[in-house]
Amino acid sequence: MAVYTDITDEELAGLLADYALGQALSFKGIAEGVENSNFLLETETGRFFLTIYERRVREADLPFFLGLMGWLAGRGYPCPTPIADRAGEVLKRVRGKPCVIVSFLSGLSARRPSAALCRAAGEGLAWLHAAGEGFPLRRDNDLGEAAWSPLFSTLKDAAEALKPGLSAVIEADLARFDRGWPKDLPAGVIHADYFPDNVFFQSGSFSGAIDFYFACTDAYAYDIAVALNAWCFEPDGSFNITAARQLVAGYEARRPLSGAERAALPILAHGAAMRFFLTRLHDWGATPAGALVRPKDPLEYERKLAVHRASPDLVLFGTAA
Incomplete structure (x- = not known):
């Protein structure tokens, strides 16, 4: 994860207006990894991640990635689930780039796995x-x-x-x-x-x-x-x-x-x-x-x-x- 594209409070509010997630309470970029821009988002209804796709990720591949996460989650596999907006769409755009909001997944990664x-x-x-x-x-x-x-x-x-x-x-x-x-x-x-x-x-x-x-x-x-x-x-x-x-x-x-x-x-x-x-x-x-x-x-x-x-x-x- 990383941050290449930052967005303003007004842009975030405009994006969230399409969802039934409530207003943003906190919004923070995550500086890990190298592929996309990622943010931890907390709203009035819970915690989520916002990902803005860039670099290697081709927009044509996004239906596979997002569909797979929904498929796995639907079969009980613990992974982030794409959140649909009020119109039933999961893939959105901000600053002209594709983006998605996904559910927050609890847990900790291991820096030195036993x-x-x-x-x-x-x-x-x-x-x-x-x-x-x-x-x-x-x-x-x-x-x-x-x-x-x-x-x-x-x-x-x-x-x-x-x-x-x-x-x-x-x-x-x-x-x-x-x-x-x-x-x-x-x-x-x-x-x-x-x-x-x-x-x-x-x-x-x-x-x-x-x-x-x-x-x-x-x-x-x-x-x-x-x-x-x-x-x-x-x-x-x-x-x-x-x-x-x-x-x-x-x-x-x-x-x-x-x-x-x-x-x-x-x-x-x-x-x-x-x-x-x-x-x-x-x-x-x-x-x-x-x-x-x-x-x-x-x-x-x-x-x-x-x-x-x-x-x-x-x-x-x-x-x-």
């Missing part, structure tokens, strides 16, 4: 996959494997500036993915950004997930790979096998992995690290001046890439009983 919280997060991810079954819309993963080489072609100089010699290493990784990326794995709706700051807990139990703006149709195991990278590396760059085992065990408590999915996890985790390295490298040099935002360090994921490159089967140790 193994127990990793297990709860894994179970929450499998719950999401199950709740998404039958969702009628489809969205291809536009930041999936096919997108990485074209994206890197624009970032070679940035990679060299970050670390001399890195460009050739990344190109070798991309060639490996092109040769051996897994096909025909079980697939459906995935979150694709299941990081600790997007997952909430209460009293040690999973209480919900937020930020569905990378959600898409892709392999379920790829979503697990994203989570393994996000949840199971220590600050010193080492891979926490105990945390990985708990995350996978929590997932399998709701949805057991197939043999093909388990075997694919090493390359999927390596590739998922590439996806976040590339987008962070892009954002590192592209954050607008004056934006209330903190771009994330691409070197964190460069180090994770190095771990997967040096120990390609390491992730599999995290799947052992």
Whole structure:
């Protein structure tokens, strides 16, 4: 989350006039993440979030994202629910940009997840996959494997500036993915950004997930790979096998992995690290001046890439009983 577009009190009042939410009592920008402008909104009827869409989010994708959140919430999955205005519309505009108001989701994210919280997060991810079954819309993963080489072609100089010699290493990784990326794995709706700051807990139990703006149709195991990278590396760059085992065990408590999915996890985790390295490298040099935002360090994921490159089967140790 972040703030790129601020709005005036008059603009907020004009927006809220279309809703049955009452007048605004407080309104505060949130300076986390890198994708959209986000605000915590309290009105006479409760607490909500207002999101103004910008940067990577295409307006044509919004029916998928908003429809998915409504679908999941309708099936009991704890996630923000888009709020309709008096005319039944959920997608609005402010300053010429699309925006939405969603329900407030209670809970706390974990800055340093324990193994127990990793297990709860894994179970929450499998719950999401199950709740998404039958969702009628489809969205291809536009930041999936096919997108990485074209994206890197624009970032070679940035990679060299970050670390001399890195460009050739990344190109070798991309060639490996092109040769051996897994096909025909079980697939459906995935979150694709299941990081600790997007997952909430209460009293040690999973209480919900937020930020569905990378959600898409892709392999379920790829979503697990994203989570393994996000949840199971220590600050010193080492891979926490105990945390990985708990995350996978929590997932399998709701949805057991197939043999093909388990075997694919090493390359999927390596590739998922590439996806976040590339987008962070892009954002590192592209954050607008004056934006209330903190771009994330691409070197964190460069180090994770190095771990997967040096120990390609390491992730599999995290799947052992």
